[in-house]
Amino acid sequence: MSFWRYLLTMALVTYLIRAVPFVAFRRKVTNRYVKSFLYYIPYTVLAAMTFPAIFYVTASPVPAVLGTLVALFLAYRGRGLVTVSLSACGAALAANLILYFYK
Amino acid sequence: MNRKKDFREGFRNGIPIALGYFFVSFTFGIMGSQSGLLWWETVLISMTNLTSAGQFAGVKIIAAAGSVTELALSQLIINLRYALMGISLSQNTDENFGTAGRATLGFGITDEIYAVAVNRPVPVSKIYMLGLLILPYIGWTTGTLAGAVLGNVLPPVISEAMGIAIYGMFIAIVVPKVKEERKTLLIVLLAVAISCALRYIPVLSKISVGFAVIICAVLASLAGALLFPVPASEEGGAA
Known part of the structure; x- marks a missing residue:
């Protein structure tokens, strides 16, 4: 399959899902169930993408689990996107380097 | 202005x-x-x-x-x-x-x-x-x-x-929301449970990554809409 077909598909679907409602709907969604379904979508998508895939980021699960715990803790304490993301990275990287050099 | x-x-x-x-x-x-x-x-x-x-x-x-x-x-x-x-x-x-x-x-x-x-x-x-x-x-x-x-x-x-950076960002978006809303916490846990089932149950693990995310999100969000519909005034959005 050519890269261009993939690129066009991704770009077009992503653009249309953003632009069409922004252009067409200028009033609120009224159906309670449709609204509720859309309300949960961001969180269910992100959670399903994260777990359990996050545990397989590093070759050994230990750095990945450590990074996950750091991210969960800092996010729970209300830290911002960049802080949470960088700290998780730092923790996973440190653990990965330690495992690499001391194994 | x-x-x-x-x-x-x-x-x-x-x-x-x-x-x-x-x-x-x-x-x-x-x-x-x-x-x-x-x-x-x-x-x-x-x-x-x-x-x-x-x-x-x-x-x-x-x-x-x-x-x-x-x-x-x-x-x-x-x-x-x-x-x-x-x-x-x-x-x-x-x-x-x-x-x-x-x-x-x-x-x-x-x-x-x-x-x-x-x-x-x-x-x-x-x-x-x-x-x-x-x-x-x-x-x-x-x-x-x-x-x-x-x-x-x-x-x-x-x-x-x-590679953990992107997941860290996702966690930073989801956690503050589930911390404040019990209903969203339950629905998110359901999505994670389905995601794990799709990964670890042998027959289901043949489903590709893309479809697995779709299945998890749609099933869990449908459950959310039916079990805990949001009040008319609430707005959605990940951030």
Whole structure:
């Protein structure tokens, strides 16, 4: 399959899902169930993408689990996107380097 | 408010978003080159999509030589939240924000840009939105470029650990919400449970990554809509 077909598909679907409602709907969604379904979508998508895939980021699960715990803790304490993301990275990287050099 | 001031304010508001984007797209760039994409292919994906979760899932599907249908469906479901954000942002735009402006600047609706724009105390103008988009777009593109080029140079012990950055960002979006809302916590746990089932139950683990995300999100969100419908006044959105 050519890269261009993939690129066009991704770009077009992503653009249309953003632009069409922004252009067409200028009033609120009224159906309670449709609204509720859309309300949960961001969180269910992100959670399903994260777990359990996050545990397989590093070759050994230990750095990945450590990074996950750091991210969960800092996010729970209300830290911002960049802080949470960088700290998780730092923790996973440190653990990965330690495992690499001391194994 | 005059146009120059509007533009400058948007531009300034885009700075922290751009910094975050540079870092996350750097890991996307690494992932792209690890998945066998050429550096310019990975950069083109970032320039034309400007979205984190959708691009990460998309590259996984491309790397697995998935079908175009699977790719389109995964983008549709993962990015469905932007539809809601577009509708929501429509409530806070000024009277000059017409169809042409919406059709072009709508491209830049992301979790973070939406969050900043929708919380603006005065209605969002086209020129403010344009100013707001510029730096995050540059950050997203250059971060991808740096990651795609350096991804082949960095040793795996470093680059694989950096792969956790995107998930860290997802966690930072979801956790504050589930901390404050029990119903969202239960629905998110349901999504995770389905996701684990699809991964670890042998028959189900044959389902591809893209479809697995779709199945989890749709089933859990349907359960949420039926069990805990949100009150009429609440707005959605990931940020």
